[in-house]
Amino acid sequence: MTSIDRLHLLCVVGARPNFMKIAPIMRAFADSDAIDAVLVHTGQHYDAAMMASFFAQLGIPAPDVDLEVGSGSHAVQTADIMKRFEPVLAARACDAVLVVGDVNSTIACALVAAKEGVPVIHVEAGLRSFDRSMPEEINRILTDQLSDLLFTTERSAAVNLEREGISRERVRFVGNVMIDTLLRNRARCPRAVDVLSVVTGSARCFGAAGFGVVTLHRPANVDTADSLTRIVDVLCEVAADLPLVFAVHPRTRARLGEFGLLDTAARGLLLMPPLPYLELLALVGAARVVLTDSGGLQEETTALGVPCLTLRENTERPITVEEGTNTVVGTNPVLIRGGVRAVLAGGGKRGRVPELWDGRAAERIRDEVVIWAAGRRPLAVPSNQAQVIRGRS
Known part of the structure; x- marks a missing residue:
C-alpha cells in the first residue's frame, strides 16, 4: 500500500489527562497498514520533566510537532493553540484530525480543523456533567458538535449526543482507552510502599488501616479560600482515622500558599x-x-475496584456511580466523613467493571476509523483488516 492510499491523521494531545488516552491509540494506529498517524503535542501541559516521564512510561512516540503553547487563561491558551495549529494543518495534508478528551487543546484544534473543512474525530465523546460552569463541559459540548466521528466510553453518552441533535450514525461505542493504558501498565507499577519511601524520604508505616489518596485541582474546589479551607479541614479530620496521601497539583499548592493553608495541610x-x-x-x-x-x-x-469519593456536586461519568466504585459527595463535610467511615467499616463500594472496559478500546477505534474512511473515499484496505470491514458493512 502506498502512502497515498493510507489514511493520514493528525492526532492531538495537550495535557496530562490525555496522555493516557493517546498512548494506546497511537500504538494501535502504528499496528495498522491503513493509517499514517502524526502526533501533535500542543504544549498545554508545560512541565517538560513531567511530560517526558509520561511519554517514556507510556511508550508514547516523540511528538512529530510540538506547538509549545504553555500556560495562560482559557481564552489566551485556546487562542494560542489555534494560531499555532492552523499552519501545521495547512502544511500537512491530512484526512482527519483526531482529538481526545475535553481540555483546551481538544476544542482549539477541533475548531481549526472544522473551519478548514477537515473532518474531526473525537475520542471520549458524549460525556456530560450538565454543569456549564465547568470549562471542560463547554469544551465537550462544542467539540462534539464539530465532530464527524464520535467515540464513546459508555452507552449513556449516545443518549446525550442524540439529545443535542447528533445523529447516532456518527457515534461508535468502543469502550475506554484510559483503561487500555491502566491494564497494560498495572503490572509495571512499583510497590506503593516504595513510592511512599522515595517521595517522603522514609518508609512511613500506615498500619492496618492502610491509607487514602487525595487529588484536587478543579477551580471550584481550590480557587476560593472558603471552599479550599472547608476541604482541607475535613481532610485533616479524616486523616486522624485514615492517613491521607495528597498528590498536590501545582495550581492547588499555589492556592494553599495564597490562602495560608499550606502549614495546616502539611500537619494533617x-x-x-x-x-x-x-x-x-x-x-x-x-x-x-x-x-x-x-x-x-x-x-x-x-x-481497580477501589472506592472513590468524588469531591464535586456532579460527574460527567455516571457509569462510575451506577456500576462502579464512585460516590459523589461534593464538599459536604458530613458526606465526606460518612463516606470514609463506610469504607473503614465495611470496605466501601466495589461495583463492577463497565462494558467494554477491557483493554481493547483503541483497537476498536482503529478498526472503526478504517471502516469510516472506507465509506468516505476509496481506500485500499490491507488484508488483515478486510475481514473486519466485510463483517460490519
Missing part, C-alpha cells in the same frame, strides 16, 4: 508533588479509598 496530610503515571497508579491501586475531583481517577478506581 502527607503532601507530595504530582506523580508520574505508574507511581500514582501504584498508590491508587493500594489505597483504601480515593478522594478526588478528577474525572480520570473516577474511571481508574472503578476499573
